[in-house]
Amino acid sequence: MKVWLLLGLLLVHEALEDVTGQHPPKNKRPKEPGENRIKPTNKKVKPKIPKTKDRDSADDSAPKNQSIMVQMTEKGRFQKPAATLSLAAGQTLELRCKGNKIGWSYPAYLDAFKDSRLSVKQHERYGQLTLVNSTAADTGEFSCWGQLCTGYICTKDVTKTGSTYIFFTEKGELFVPSPSYFDVVYLNPDRQAVVPCRVTVLSAKVTLHREFPAKEIPANGTDIVYDMKRGFVYLQPHSDHQGVVYCKAEAGGKSQISVKYQLLYAEVPSGPPSTTILASSNRVNSGDDVSVLCTVLGEPDVEVEFRWIYPGQKDERPVTIQDTWRLVHRGLGHTTRLSQSVLTVEDFETIDAGYYICTAQNLQGQTTVATTVEFS
Numbered sequence: 001m002k003v004w005l006l007l008g009l010l011l012v013h014e015a016l017e018d019v020t021g022q023h024p025p026k027n028k029r030p031k032e033p034g035e036n037r038i039k040p041t042n043k044k045v046k047p048k049i050p051k052t053k054d055r056d057s058a059d060d061s062a063p064k065n066q067s068i069m070v071q072m073t074e075k076g077r078f079q080k081p082a083a084t085l086s087l088a089a090g091q092t093l094e095l096r097c098k099g100n101k102i103g104w105s106y107p108a109y110l111d112a113f114k115d116s117r118l119s120v121k122q123h124e125r126y127g128q129l130t131l132v133n134s135t136a137a138d139t140g141e142f143s144c145w146g147q148l149c150t151g152y153i154c155t156k157d158v159t160k161t162g163s164t165y166i167f168f169t170e171k172g173e174l175f176v177p178s179p180s181y182f183d184v185v186y187l188n189p190d191r192q193a194v195v196p197c198r199v200t201v202l203s204a205k206v207t208l209h210r211e212f213p214a215k216e217i218p219a220n221g222t223d224i225v226y227d228m229k230r231g232f233v234y235l236q237p238h239s240d241h242q243g244v245v246y247c248k249a250e251a252g253g254k255s256q257i258s259v260k261y262q263l264l265y266a267e268v269p270s271g272p273p274s275t276t277i278l279a280s281s282n283r284v285n286s287g288d289d290v291s292v293l294c295t296v297l298g299e300p301d302v303e304v305e306f307r308w309i310y311p312g313q314k315d316e317r318p319v320t321i322q323d324t325w326r327l328v329h330r331g332l333g334h335t336t337r338l339s340q341s342v343l344t345v346e347d348f349e350t351i352d353a354g355y356y357i358c359t360a361q362n363l364q365g366q367t368t369v370a371t372t373v374e375f376s
Contacts, residue, residue, distance in 0.1 A: 066159065066160060067080060067161070067162045068097045068098045068099060068102075068144065068145075068146060068160050068161065068162045069081060069095055069096070069097050069143075069144055069162025069163065069164065070095070070096050070097075070098075071085075071093075071094065071095055071096075071164070072094040072095075072096070074091075078096070081095070081162075081164040082164065083163075083164060083165065084164065084165045084166075084167065084202060085164055085165070085166045085167065086166075086167045086169060086201075086202055087134065087166055087167070087168055087169070088168070088169055088170075089134055089135050089136055089138075089168045089169060089170035089171075089173075090133060090134060090135075091134055091168075092130065092131065092132045092133075092134070093129075093130070093131040093134055093138075093142075093166070094128065094129070094130050094131075095128070095129045095130075095142060095144070095164075096126045096127065096128050096129075097126060097127045097144035097145075097146075097162050098125065098126050098160075099125075099126065099127065099146040099147075099160060100122075100124060100125060101122070101146065101147040101149055101154065102122060102126070102127025102144050102145070102146060102147065103144065103145050103146075103147050103154075103156065104120055104127065104129055104142075104143070104144050105141065105142070105143045105144070106118070106129065106131075106140065106141070106142050106143075107137075107138060107139070107140035107141070107142075109137070109179075110131075110138070117131055117132050117133050117134075118130070118131050119131075119132075127144060129142065129144070134168050135168060135170060135177075136168050136169070136170035136173040136176060136177060136200045137168075137176060137177045138166070138168050139166065139167050139168050139176045139198065139200050140165065140166070140176075140198075140229075141163060141164075141165050141229065142163065142164055142165075142166060143161065143162065143163035143164075144161065144162050144163070145157060145158075145160060145161040145162075146159075146160035146161070165228075165229055167199075167200050167201060167202050168200060169200050169201055170200060173200055173256075174199055174200060174201060174204055174249040174250075174251055174254065174255075174256040175197055175198065175199055175200065175247070175249060175256060175258045175259075176198045176199070176200055178258070178259045180259065181259050181260070182259060182260050182261075182262065183196075183259060183260075183261050183262070184261070184262045184264060184300075184301075185261050185262070185263050185264070186263075186264055186265075186266045186299065186300045186301045187234065187237035187238070187239075187241055187242060187263055187264065187265045187266060188237060188266050188299060189237060189238065189266075191237075192233055192234060192235055192237070193233070193234040193237045193241075193263070194230050194231050194232070194233050194234070195208065195231050195232040195233075195234075195245060195247065195261050195263075196230065196231040197231045197232065197246075197247035197249075197258040197259075197261075198228065198229070198230070198231055199228065199249050199251075201249075201251045201252070202228070203251055204249045204250065204251035205249070205250045205251070206226060206228075206247055206248070206249050207219075207247065207248050208224070208226075208232045208245060208246075208247055209245060209246055209247070209248060210243055210244070210245050211243070211244040211245065211246065211260065212243070212244065217245065219232060222235070223235060223236060231247070232247070237265070238265070239265040241263055241265070242263045242264055242265045243262075243263055244260055244261070244262055244263070245260070245261050245263060246258050246259070246260045246261065264300060264327075266299050266300050266301075266336065271364050271365070272362065272364050272365030272366060272367050273296040273298055273304055273339075273360040273361065273362050273365075273366070273367045274296060274297050274298065274367070275294065275295065275296050275358065275360040275367040275368075275369050276294075276295050276369065277292065277293065277294050277295075277356070277358050277369040277370065277371050278292070278293050278295070278371065279291070279292045279293075279356065279371050279372075279373050280292070280293075281373070282371065282372060282373055282374065283373075283374055283375070283376040284348045284352075284373055284374070284375065284376060285348070285375070285376045286348060286349065286350075286375065287347055287348060288347075288348050289344065289345065289346045289347070289348065290344070290345050290348055290352075290373055291342055291343065291344045291345075292310075292342070292343045292344075292356045292358070292371065292373070293340060293341075293342050294306055294308075294340065294341045294342075294343075294358035294360060294369065295338070295339070295340050296337075296338075296339040296340070296360045296367075297328075297336050297337070297338060298336065298337050298339065298362065299336075299337060300327055300336065300337045301337075302337065302362050302363065302364075303325075303339075303362065304325070304337075304339040304360050304361065304362050305360070305361045305362075306321075306323055306339075306341035306358060306359070306360055306361075307358070307359045307361070308321060308341070308343050308356070308357065308358055308359075309355075309356075309357040309359075310343060310345075310352075310354075310355075310356050310357070311351060311352055311353060311354035311355065311356075312345070312349075312351045312352050315351055317345070317349075317351060317352065318346075319343055319344060319345050320342075320343070320344040320346075321341060321342070321343050321344075322341070322342050322344075323339075323340070323341045324339075324340050325337055325338060325339040325340070326338055339360070341358065341360075343356065343358075348373075348375075350375070352373070353373060353374050353375055354372065354373070354374075355370050355371070355372055356370065356371055356372070356373060357369075357370040358370070
């Protein structure tokens with residue numbers, strides 16, 4: 001009886017499946033009322049990344065440099081100048097830089113001699129530099145920059161600059177003319193030295209030569225390199241480099257010799273003045289004369305300024321102060337600059353007794369020394 005009952009139930013179940021045509025999925029639970037009926041999927045989808053322009057990929061906080069310089073051509077048009085330009089001497093150069101406050105830099109001698117051929121003007125929206133009747137001596141770097149000003153204080157805007165190095169070619173002039181026929185270059189052990197023989201033709205081949213013994217000095221890229229904007233650069237000067245040298249340039253089948261340069265080795269490293277003070281006598285009788293000497297041994301090309309404080313100064317006691325300097329060769333080719341200041345007091349009196357203080361100053365700092373002069 002039980003067997004027949006079970007068989008009957010199975011037949012009824014199969015009949016119901018045939019009628020509905022539905023087969024419940026295996027291992028899946030029935031959905032609850034109100035459950036989301038969207039079929040889930042395990043398909044992997046690559047996230048879409050919005051395309052951006054290259055300029056947007058950079059850090060927006062980083063300043064973006066942009067050249068603000070243009071050059072006016074002979075046809076009256078404006079164009080961005082290349083890093084180096086070659087112009088014929090005699091041409092008029094006009095450069096403009098966009099901005100309402102522009103600073104300029106150009107070959108130093110144009111400013112030193114207040115050359116009337118050069119004109120620099122500031123217009124409402126741009127700065128303008130004009131150079132007429134150009135010559136080979138004008139060869140060099142021309143640059144401009146925007147200025148950020150607060151009141152009377154202005155700083156350089158490094159994101160808005162422009163520059164170009166211009167070769168002004170002139171017949172018979174392969175080298176940038178020098179104001180003298182002989183120049184001195186000091187070799188300091190702690191910094192580079194430059195033999196400033198620059199050319200006016202970009203394609204010129206330039207070599208460096210020693211006068212005695214006569215030979216070419218190779219620019220090997222290790223000790224000496226050639227920079228067309230500076231000349232021959234001694235990267236690590238030492239005493240073996242000293243002597244008389246000159247440069248030779250060749251271009252267009254022509255050659256030319258530069259002025260001569262005396263290379264002197266300076267044994268004194270850069271820094272505040274090395275100063276000493278000495279009185280002719282530290283005990284003086286009334287009515288005698290006394291001198292106090294302040295001495296500095298320093299770099300040959302570094303000037304020194306002296307200042308004095310002495311006992312009779314507040315009473316306007318008359319004294320004589322004499323400053324002098326000269327180059328001293330100290331053997332093995334070493335050269336130093338001997339700078340001295342002498343303060344002299346005549347007819348020594350009571351108000352002249354006390355401390356004599358000397359302060360020597362150069363670009364690196366200052367040194368103060370003192371000595372006493374008393375009545376005997």
